Amino acid sequence: MTKPIEVRNPRTGKFDYVIIPQSPKLLSQQCHRLRRGQIQWQELGIDGRIEALQQWKQALLSERDQLTEALINDTGRLSTSLLEIDSFFSTLDRWCHLAPQLLQDTAKNTSVPFIALQQTAVPYPLVGVISPWNFPLLLSTIDAIPALLAGCAVIVKPSELTPRFVAPLMTALNTIPHLREVLSFVEGAGQTGANLIECVDLICFTGSVETGRQVAVTAANNFIPAFLELGGKDPAIVLESADIDLATSAILWGSVVNTGQSCLSIERIYVAESIFADFYHQLVAKAHKLQLAYPALENGEIGPIISEKQAAIIRDHLQDAIAKGAVIHCGGKVEELSGGWWCRPTVITEVDHSMKVMTEETFGPIMPVMPFSTVEEAVDLANDSIYGLSAAVFAESAELALEVASQLDAGAISINDAGLTAIMHEGEKNAFKFSGLGGSRMGADGIKRFLRKKAYLIKTNASKDPWWFNEGESSKDI
The missing domain is CATH 3.40.309.10 (Aldehyde Dehydrogenase; Chain A, domain 2)
Structure with missing residues (x-):
């Protein structure tokens, strides 16, 4: 049986909350469920995904008092918790506004007159997010929201030090049929995070350099992308x-x-x-x-x-x-x-x-x-x-x-x-040195990280290509 984790209240020092980490087997089953849901989520299209996320926002506005209380108990602070909630809603609205234009397919001519190019992109089926304790709500969703809009399913493992905010999120989430099939939160400590990386197609991690190294190694062994936002000085x-x-x-x-x-x-x-x-x-x-x-x-x-x-x-x-x-x-x-x-x-x-x-x-x-x-x-x-x-x-x-x-x-x-x-998330930036790895989570690249580019190269006439074999001549070595 998985051992429960007691959670400390930063204002009182008392351990007043308990989480029970999922077993590897249950975590794997949960990820399989999310993968199945992702197929329909992608087919829903960008307008349908925006509608589902906006419905979640409205449901969360009804849970705002509970969310605020949970964040206060997680972090021990009031004004920054209110700012964090406002930033979360602002981030959700901003991505819903930007996503339709950023996710458009493009078509253009190429340097070869009779070959056209159609450019599209497909989402990674399941994105994993491992988030830290300093801004529990904002940093658990800053990658999840653009990933969802890109068409991915998402599973988030928040820090075991600040897990209380998940309950009001899930209460609201469970009222949104489409979204609850592709977004989930899993509670646990470091081992749960390590297990999660084994189950996903892309991992986003925010935390220490030491743990980030381990995440990067596991991701490389599994041949999946890792986006790391690590320490700073x-x-x-x-x-x-x-x-x-x-x-x-x-x-x-x-x-x-x-x-x-x-x-x-x-x-x-x-x-x-x-x-x-x-x-x-x-x-x-x-x-x-x-x-x-x-x-x-x-x-x-x-x-x-x-x-x-x-x-x-x-x-x-x-x-x-x-x-x-x-x-x-x-x-x-x-x-x-x-x-x-x-x-x-x-x-x-x-x-x-x-x-x-x-x-x-x-x-x-x-x-x-x-x-x-x-x-x-x-x-x-x-x-x-x-x-x-x-x-x-x-x-x-x-x-x-x-x-x-x-x-x-x-x-x-x-x-x-x-x-x-x-405060301002429009500027694209990379982390230098040991502060991180991978594309910008800000600006347009913040959503494009969750897409695999796909090109359709389309022949537009019935003529033989000049580089094909000349079938009218006798066979000879080329």
Whole structure:
């Protein structure tokens, strides 16, 4: 019998929820059911698929209170949960609007006058999604929605740390006949995810580099595509000409939104020497104004640390920095309050790349600030990382910032702002270095990843092709 998994509440520290992982046999049967449903789902056409997804949205609007409560229990935060739900609905509407045009077949002439080309694409039958705990709803559906619109069936394994949100999703889903046959969620931990990869035709994974490597190896052995969105250690560069007030406000949000629990968080900040003191003093003053959402959800902006394991990592990074000479200006510790783990926004100076807080993913509300003397030095420091997910550059003009941004090894760079890919999903981007693998989940490519291109090469006349054998001559070697 599969062993139940107890789930911890991040606000109270109590294990107040239980999930039971599916056995490999039941998981395989579920995947077979989804594959059967996919045939009819594809035949439904794009208009029918859009209608089914919009019906799901309407059903979820009726379950919004239950969904909000579940997300709060999963993550311990209120305002970001409300933003996450709104982002989910926005993502669903955006893809429903874009999909009809992006999925159109095309026909055209070719370089050979009597051969026409008809281009189409067919969906992968079953897509697997393994999603993380920091944005449970958004990151479990950010790949699932375009895959469904492309005509795939989808099975999602959310994190075992934040599974409560699945119940209201399924309640709404079960009222939509077509959709419930091609979309399902499976609960479990790492072994369930490993079993899932063995059952699908394409896998999307969001999580750590370590686990991403294992996913990639298994996918390669099974000869299926893997799209990996992994860790980040996003830098911000603040040039001498930057608007300090704007930069500190943007970087503060980009660093501590969702308590810093985002792969798109700004995790290291490089500031021109001439404005360094003014910058970090302003950053500290603004960080002091943010409060913990404790004891009530509405009390402040900073929620608890969702993962107990992550709380230990944040504490380790802070202790390592302090031991090596870093100076803490605010925050600076992980504290336990009523069973939950909390960390106030933390600004650190006197840091360098010998410290974990400057080189390893912290995933907390930590803002290490380091001066640079030349732009070349700033670029070198920003690129001195195994990660290359995103970044930010601040300068007096967008042109000057773009000049610096062009030298950074990162897939998405916010100019005079921070974390914009969390808000705007139109820009196609790839993850650089160890931050990921595969096509962009943003922009048009986000849906095209789930299609296999197919070409029909059509002969348009009855004449013999000039490259055929000349059958009128005697046989001879060619």
